[in-house]
Amino acid sequence: MIDRRLFKIPGIWPRIMMIALLTLVQAVTIVIQARALSIAVVQLWELKPLATIVTPTAVFVVSFLCRHLITVAQNRSFYPFVAETTGKMREQLMTKLFRLGPSLVEKTGTGNMVTMALEGIDKVQTYLMLIVIKIMDMGITPWVILLYIAFMQWKEAAFLLIIYPVIILFMIILGLAAKSKADRQYAGYQRLSNNFVDTLRGLGTLKQLGLSKRYAGNVYSVSEDYRKETMATLRIAMTSTFALDFFTTLSVAVVAVFLGFDLMDGKIMLLPALTILTLAPDYFLPVRNFASDYHATLNGKNALQAVLDVLETPETTDRDELKQLAWHDDSSIKFDDVSLTYEDADQPTLSHISFDVHGFQKVGIIGASGSGKSTLINLIGGFLTPDEPGHISLNGQKLPHLSQETWQHNSIYIPQAPYLFHATLRENICFYQPDTADGQVKAACEKAGLTDWIAELPQGLETMIGEGSRGVSGGQAQRIALARAFLDDSRKVLLFDEPTAHLDIETEAALKEDMLPLLDDRLVFFATHRLHWINQMDYVLVMDHGQLVEQGTPAELAGHDGPYTQLRAEMGGLHALD
Amino acid sequence: MHSIKQTFAHDTWVMPYLRKYKWLLVLVLFLGMMTFLSAAALMFNSGYLISEAARRPGNIIYIYVPVVLARAFGIARPVFRYSERLTSHNWVLRIVSDFRKKLYQAVEAKASAIKQTHQTGDILSILADDIDHIENLYLRTVFPIVIGWLLYLFIIIGVGVFSWPVALLMALILAMIVLVMPLLSVAVNGTREFKQKQIQSNFYTSLTDEVLGLTDWVISGRYNDFMKLQNKPIDEIATLRRKDHFFQWWRGFGVQFFFLLAVLTLLIWSGTFFTASKGMANWIAAFALTLFPIVEPFLEVSQGASEWPVYRQSIERVNQLSNDQPQTVAQTTLTEPVSDLNVNHVTFHYPDDDKIILKDVSLNIHRGEKIALLGPSGTGKSTLLKLLLGDQKPTVGIVTINGTPVSELQQQRAQLFGVLDQQPYLFDTSVMNNIRLGNLNATDDQVKAAVAAVELKSLIESLPDGYDTEVQESGTRFSGGERQRLSLARILLQDAPIIVLDEPTVSLDPITERQLLDTVFKVLHDKTIIWVTHHLAGIDHVDQVRFLEDGVFDMQGTPRALYRDEPRFRKLYELDTGKRS
Numbered sequence A: 001m002i003d004r005r006l007f008k009i010p011g012i013w014p015r016i017m018m019i020a021l022l023t024l025v026q027a028v029t030i031v032i033q034a035r036a037l038s039i040a041v042v043q044l045w046e047l048k049p050l051a052t053i054v055t056p057t058a059v060f061v062v063s064f065l066c067r068h069l070i071t072v073a074q075n076r077s078f079y080p081f082v083a084e085t086t087g088k089m090r091e092q093l094m095t096k097l098f099r100l101g102p103s104l105v106e107k108t109g110t111g112n113m114v115t116m117a118l119e120g121i122d123k124v125q126t127y128l129m130l131i132v133i134k135i136m137d138m139g140i141t142p143w144v145i146l147l148y149i150a151f152m153q154w155k156e157a158a159f160l161l162i163i164y165p166v167i168i169l170f171m172i173i174l175g176l177a178a179k180s181k182a183d184r185q186y187a188g189y190q191r192l193s194n195n196f197v198d199t200l201r202g203l204g205t206l207k208q209l210g211l212s213k214r215y216a217g218n219v220y221s222v223s224e225d226y227r228k229e230t231m232a233t234l235r236i237a238m239t240s241t242f243a244l245d246f247f248t249t250l251s252v253a254v255v256a257v258f259l260g261f262d263l264m265d266g267k268i269m270l271l272p273a274l275t276i277l278t279l280a281p282d283y284f285l286p287v288r289n290f291a292s293d294y295h296a297t298l299n300g301k302n303a304l305q306a307v308l309d310v311l312e313t314p315e316t317t318d319r320d321e322l323k324q325l326a327w328h329d330d331s332s333i334k335f336d337d338v339s340l341t342y343e344d345a346d347q348p349t350l351s352h353i354s355f356d357v358h359g360f361q362k363v364g365i366i367g368a369s370g371s372g373k374s375t376l377i378n379l380i381g382g383f384l385t386p387d388e389p390g391h392i393s394l395n396g397q398k399l400p401h402l403s404q405e406t407w408q409h410n411s412i413y414i415p416q417a418p419y420l421f422h423a424t425l426r427e428n429i430c431f432y433q434p435d436t437a438d439g440q441v442k443a444a445c446e447k448a449g450l451t452d453w454i455a456e457l458p459q460g461l462e463t464m465i466g467e468g469s470r471g472v473s474g475g476q477a478q479r480i481a482l483a484r485a486f487l488d489d490s491r492k493v494l495l496f497d498e499p500t501a502h503l504d505i506e507t508e509a510a511l512k513e514d515m516l517p518l519l520d521d522r523l524v525f526f527a528t529h530r531l532h533w534i535n536q537m538d539y540v541l542v543m544d545h546g547q548l549v550e551q552g553t554p555a556e557l558a559g560h561d562g563p564y565t566q567l568r569a570e571m572g573g574l575h576a577l578d
Numbered sequence B: 001m002h003s004i005k006q007t008f009a010h011d012t013w014v015m016p017y018l019r020k021y022k023w024l025l026v027l028v029l030f031l032g033m034m035t036f037l038s039a040a041a042l043m044f045n046s047g048y049l050i051s052e053a054a055r056r057p058g059n060i061i062y063i064y065v066p067v068v069l070a071r072a073f074g075i076a077r078p079v080f081r082y083s084e085r086l087t088s089h090n091w092v093l094r095i096v097s098d099f100r101k102k103l104y105q106a107v108e109a110k111a112s113a114i115k116q117t118h119q120t121g122d123i124l125s126i127l128a129d130d131i132d133h134i135e136n137l138y139l140r141t142v143f144p145i146v147i148g149w150l151l152y153l154f155i156i157i158g159v160g161v162f163s164w165p166v167a168l169l170m171a172l173i174l175a176m177i178v179l180v181m182p183l184l185s186v187a188v189n190g191t192r193e194f195k196q197k198q199i200q201s202n203f204y205t206s207l208t209d210e211v212l213g214l215t216d217w218v219i220s221g222r223y224n225d226f227m228k229l230q231n232k233p234i235d236e237i238a239t240l241r242r243k244d245h246f247f248q249w250w251r252g253f254g255v256q257f258f259f260l261l262a263v264l265t266l267l268i269w270s271g272t273f274f275t276a277s278k279g280m281a282n283w284i285a286a287f288a289l290t291l292f293p294i295v296e297p298f299l300e301v302s303q304g305a306s307e308w309p310v311y312r313q314s315i316e317r318v319n320q321l322s323n324d325q326p327q328t329v330a331q332t333t334l335t336e337p338v339s340d341l342n343v344n345h346v347t348f349h350y351p352d353d354d355k356i357i358l359k360d361v362s363l364n365i366h367r368g369e370k371i372a373l374l375g376p377s378g379t380g381k382s383t384l385l386k387l388l389l390g391d392q393k394p395t396v397g398i399v400t401i402n403g404t405p406v407s408e409l410q411q412q413r414a415q416l417f418g419v420l421d422q423q424p425y426l427f428d429t430s431v432m433n434n435i436r437l438g439n440l441n442a443t444d445d446q447v448k449a450a451v452a453a454v455e456l457k458s459l460i461e462s463l464p465d466g467y468d469t470e471v472q473e474s475g476t477r478f479s480g481g482e483r484q485r486l487s488l489a490r491i492l493l494q495d496a497p498i499i500v501l502d503e504p505t506v507s508l509d510p511i512t513e514r515q516l517l518d519t520v521f522k523v524l525h526d527k528t529i530i531w532v533t534h535h536l537a538g539i540d541h542v543d544q545v546r547f548l549e550d551g552v553f554d555m556q557g558t559p560r561a562l563y564r565d566e567p568r569f570r571k572l573y574e575l576d577t578g579k580r581s
């Protein structure tokens, strides 16, 4: 029920103490309230005039109001702390997301990540509010009441005391069963939201496969599975509430009957008996409240766990090893026997990669599909961490990985499938440098071959693009990403993962003219399948099945018989028209 | 009230279910009411019991009935409550599954347009919020309010049996709790909760956008901007929520206050009313205690009411989504095999855009013919394919298969077309399941054969989980070219007469590309193929090449004729082979 990490939240202890104090005072008002009401009733029962109950009634009113004012006070004093804590938690979560980058999202799923940051945190907030106050209530109020009852009538007090552990025992047994179910249910919920996002993102594909209508059944069945899991959890939770309800209500009934017999035997007077009867429900109230919020608490606890787990995911450390970096003519980057294994793979995807490039070289990366080009680019961009630290060095400094802030701030990365934000065309282009002068933006568009297209758009650069707005063609998306790169002169390292894959040859040829100057005075890693680019490269890495099988200048590679010449020869034979 | 009527005027999400399950609903309400009545009766009975016992009647028989009743009520309450909760939750969750399906169907009907009008985050937020909201509408608003009102009536009538003036007074006091405070809540808090939800749903959308584009954020290093985008909505939500909570706490106190007045009324009234004899006075304790268990449902009434505006928005939103469905054309089916596909003088521009993309384009493809479609990026190749498939309607002109317009063949399209578009999607499930989507009846061996045809057999079989490897969200487990080929395998399995390929070999290296094209054209030798490509590898496989530029076909012919006669084609060819740069 309680996550231990809860108590590690800074500043929580003083609040707990304060809540405890308020709860104690509240328990006293509950006793006074019951006593005063009973006095009034007994006076009337003895057929005394109404005037005699004025004082007890006034006391009853005051203590009743105090009791509920204290509830407000508890909430009011605790809430700011909770709000601040969860606010911070959300911030940390987002920071974590930013730090861990896409690898975290790959693992948790987009839908899930977003839900966690929004609903998850809200659930945590509810949880924190509930758990501390309710636990204090459970820990203090019943005992004050019990103590008071014991003063009047030890037998009833003993009964109430004995029944309490029985109730708690039931709660624990059922709670344990519910917990494992609830964990499963939470997983079910995650699957559900990911499944739905997944389905929506692939709706176009489903439609083309003629399955979109049938898939409704899938949505339904995933949802039904979730319902069944939820019901299973709820049933347990409800059974536990039922057991609790049953015992508490019945206990009140039993107490009433006990009291009745005692009264008949003259062992007790009406006043104490009535007081005990009035107090009996309040004795059980805290534990009942706790149980009725059990589900909310369980959800909150799971959410808290999920959030804390993400927060505790080890970050790539040492991201600031590299103090300063300005890429110069004489800078160098060296891979010395670098290997990389994906988390769930049993074989390294990249093995024993060694190369040494320096200054403003243009490095082409070629190789068959699946040979590891994108992986290598991702490694260079710092989105992946090599298996062992210390095999990469920059300007002679050994680094654990390239997820160095300074390095990343020096690089521009165009992925194989660039993402367009739901924003204006300008914002998309100026993504790396939001406040760029108009002229520069236009120049970048010109170089990326977008000008004609933009001129046709009624709103020009201010057109909204991306998901949920105007469609753009595959090649246009890629050119927008290229324009981003054209815009930024300060970043001297370019990582291109097939930037022209979606372009036709003519557009590519035209674009190439503009791109070539961009590549000057920069360190470029350029993964491509279009071999004509190789003529413009200074250095070529040939990948095959995760290994760097050949490297050198294009002339060197062409000069001797190796994988590169084979590749070219095979390709030469591919075209059969001439 | 007016707003409630409006909301439900064209509702297909709430009312039908209420009607469909009305007896179950009655049962839930009955059980809910009985729960609290038993609780009240228990206290009532116990108060009487001990007062009577305190008179020390000579014989136990005098208190026998209350003793038995005490036990009975003590058992009845939890039993009622348990059954109420089980029934209501089960019912609501079942409805929710229907909702999800319905929401999906509403979205599906608009599939081709949905990407332009809704963002993923939008729909995600509909899923997460609206559905939950409708669920809560029942559990937190409808049930508690109705139960609260029933109890209210019961109390008034119960007191009214003894004294009408007191009943009237009670009616007024308790009306504060079950009528005035809920209305006040809707007025004061409702707008706040509504606003909060609105901000939240926008936030959903923008956050999803941020997460999907995370790579770019990370490399941009714009940490502060990244955080700033969220701070504003978060702060706004926090402020609203703080006010919301404060209001709720004080409202809770208010309910207790009026409740106190009701208790006092009963106490004083019974103190003056039951004074005729000692026996009568036994009822005083009963009346004084009986109300206490009822405060709980009363507290829920106001809360339920104040959530109404939020639910209303959800109901309206889902209704809107399912009501404005695109117009559908009457569908027919083709029974004879496809003989020709005809694009007849088609002119096209996107509805929200006046740039003419295709100008009076005509194209006739016979059965078994293979056509390559080339052209600069952004001229409208993919658009032409959308027209062929019937995803878009020509502005002028018509597209037909065997003379029947494609718009009338939409139900049959999966039997007619196998399509690989520019962004094929892999679902977050195993390789086997993903490929089998092409043909749900395919055997494992057929799936494996398709995988072998796209040159992935050795890779997949070398993985620890083989064909059961999970591809992860949108296929990230595989490289760009591998994803492309997995999607292609799906099409090979589909076995439709017309195959539409939009750049199937993008992100493939030339050798794999060549091998793949050879296989594709071999496997699909008897099909009609329309193939969009950006370069000329494998072009010798087709019967016809068409160049689309500025909305018209400006070069066409067989590949060999073009190579022979068109210098531009030759130049492209050389660029492509890397002989020229």
Ligand SMILES: Nc1ncnc2c1ncn2[C@@H]1O[C@H](COP(=O)(O)OP(=O)(O)OP(=O)(O)O)[C@@H](O)[C@H]1O
Binding pocket: A342, A343, A344, A345, A349, A367, A368, A369, A370, A371, A372, A373, A374, A375, A376, A416, B459, B476, B477, B478, B479, B480, B481, B482, B507, B508, B509
């Ligand atoms: N997240 C992952 N987990 C495990 N294996 C992966 C993961 N991502 C990629 N791989 C595997 O690593 C290998 C190299 O992938 P990579 O994306 O680097 O290829 P590539 O050379 O860029 O290919 P392409 O030209 O098709 O884009 C592939 O076989 C792929 O299946």
Ligand SMILES: Nc1ncnc2c1ncn2[C@@H]1O[C@H](COP(=O)(O)OP(=O)(O)OP(=O)(O)O)[C@@H](O)[C@H]1O
Binding pocket: A453, A470, A471, A472, A473, A474, A475, A476, A502, A504, B116, B350, B352, B353, B357, B375, B376, B377, B378, B379, B380, B381, B382, B383, B384, B422
């Ligand atoms: N939904 C849309 N609304 C308005 N314009 C659109 C929409 N989708 C695409 N366009 C525009 O229509 C033109 C043709 O797009 P299309 O996707 O057909 O090009 P394409 O020839 O396939 O290009 P590529 O080779 O780059 O994929 C482009 O200018 C594009 O911006």
Ligand SMILES: [Mg+2]
Binding pocket: A373, A374, A375, A416, A497, B479, B480, B481
């Ligand atoms: Mg790749």
Ligand SMILES: [Mg+2]
Binding pocket: A473, A474, A475, B381, B382, B383, B422, B502
């Ligand atoms: Mg296209």
